[in-house]
Amino acid sequence: MSSHQGKDLNIDGASEKDVAEFLQKHPRFFENNINLLAEMRLPHPSGTAVSLIERQVNILRDNNQKLEQKLNNLIQIARDNDKLNARIQKMALALMETTSLDEVFYAVQDSLRSEFLADSVVLRLFNSPEQASDVNDVAFITRDEMLEQLFSKFFRQKKPLCGALDEAQARFLFVDAATDIASAALVPVCDKECFGLLAIGSYDEQRFNPAMGTVFLSHIGDMVGRTLRPHL
16 A cells, blocks of 8 residues: 555545544543554554554653653753852852952963863953052953954844854964964853953854853853952
8 A cells, every 4th residue: 555545544424533533532542442542553664563552652761862862861961060160159158258440350360271171261351450469461452443343243232152253253362372262152251240351262163052051151251340349
C-alpha cells in the first residue's frame, strides 16, 4: 500500500480521520480492548514491525532520556550559577575593603583576572575624580562625539554587550593587546546613572558571545559603580 493509499484509507465508511477523532474522544478505548494492542503492528525505524505496546515503550524510553538530559543540563546550569555567585561575592568583599580610588581599580583588575580568568581588564570613567590618583591618566576619558560614535550601540542599549570588537574599538580599549583580544564584554558602570565602561577581554573568541546571558555582568557593573561613586 502506498503512502497516498494509506492517507485515503476508508473501511466500512470510516476514514482515518474518523478513527483518529474517535480515539481522541475515547482515550480509554484500549483499556476495554487490551487484546487489540498486542495484535496491532507498527513500523519500526529498524525496518521490522513491532506491537503498539513495544512502540509506546520505545517512545517513553526516548522521552525519558530527553527529560533526563534536560534535567542534567539544568543541574549543570545551577552549579555554574552557584560558582558565579561565589565569585561575585568574593569580588564584592574585595571592593568593600577598598578605601581609595586606586584600590578600587586594582581590586577590579585583580578580581576579574583571578576569579573570572579575564585576559585583559580595562576600566574607563567619564566623571572626574575628587582627588588626584595614580590612574588618572589612563582611567578618565571624555564622553565626546567620537566616543559616542565608536561605542554607539553600547551607549544606546545601556546594558552589557558581548562579542567581537571591531578594530577601532579594540585598539581604543586594549591598545597594544588589541590584536590578541578575540572577544570581549562591555559592561556599563552605573550607580543611579551610568558613568563608565568596564571592558573584559579574552583571547578565546567563544568566551564572550552575543547569545550569552548578561545578568551577572550587570551585577558586576553595578557593584563597581556603587564602589566608585564616593570617589567621583
